Amino acid sequence: MKLYGSLTSPYVRKARILIQEKKVPCEFVVADAWAADSPIPALNPLGKVPVLALDNGKVLFDSPVIVEYLDALKTPALLPTSGEARWEMLRWQALADGMLDAVVIRLLESRRPAAQQSADNIRRQEEKIARSIEYAAQHLSIGAWLMSDRFTLADLVMAVALEYTDFRYPHDWRGRHARLGQWLAGIGTRPAFVETRPPG
Ligand SMILES: N[C@@H](CCC(=O)N[C@@H](CS)C(=O)NCC(=O)O)C(=O)O
Incomplete structure (x- = not known):
């Protein structure tokens, strides 16, 4: 494979x-x-x-x-195959993928020649990112993980989305969402995250 x-x-x-x-x-x-x-x-x-x-x-x-x-292919499943938790986790993935899409669109727009850039489009994408971070902060559970009592697909995809935001659209979201920042810092120490971080 x-x-x-x-x-x-x-x-x-x-x-x-x-x-x-x-x-x-x-x-x-x-x-x-x-x-x-x-x-x-x-x-x-x-x-x-x-x-x-x-x-x-x-x-x-x-x-x-x-x-x-x-x-x-292998247990334990990071994404449940049925039940309420599956839909909740797929919603986290939809949120994370949507955030990635917004960060990418913003990046591509900001790389166009200055005269062709749409400030309106950049602002719209930044609003989507801000709302998504707000949503994640509001729905963060009290423990170390987004859902359940262990690392799941929800943690994986949201941590990737937030780290990508830091990489391509660095700004101080942690000032308003300290607990989300602490959760991300914890996930970010996992070897799979450290070893796949983009160069530079
Ligand atoms: N929805 C797709 C998005 C994949 C995507 O946009 N990948 C980018 C790289 S970050 C790409 O290959 N872009 C090339 C292009 O759009 O032509 C997924 O989740 O796999």
Whole structure:
């Protein structure tokens, strides 16, 4: 099995962390979706990473599908297969992925030539990020984990989203949400997080 992706993509990082946390045997192939000679469009018509190439020749995308597939390979499950907790966890993943989308859109907009940038679009994305952080802070449980009494997919995806926010849109959200910051600091010491942090 091979996971294709870049070292900086947070969507890829979700899968890389899950692979390390659960010790799933999987080769990581560094591939840039934007490069002219990228192998990605031949694997995923959307031209995006991550892509998971299975041993049976089939290919899976995108990151929610890949993490669910990888999680199902080995116990203990990070994502419950049924029940109320499953829907709650999928909602955390939707929130985290939506935050990533907003940070990426903001970044791409801010990289356009100054005269073509839309300040309105940047502000809209920043509002989405601020509301999502507020939501996460409000729904953070009292213990060390977002849900349940152990590390789950909810912790994985939200920590990736917040660390990516720090990476691409650094700003002081911890001033208003100290407890969320403490929770993130704890998760961030896990070896799978340390080893998959983007270079630089
Ligand atoms: N919803 C997708 C998003 C994946 C995505 O946007 N990946 C970016 C890298 S961070 C990419 O490959 N972009 C290339 C492009 O949009 O052409 C997922 O969760 O896998």
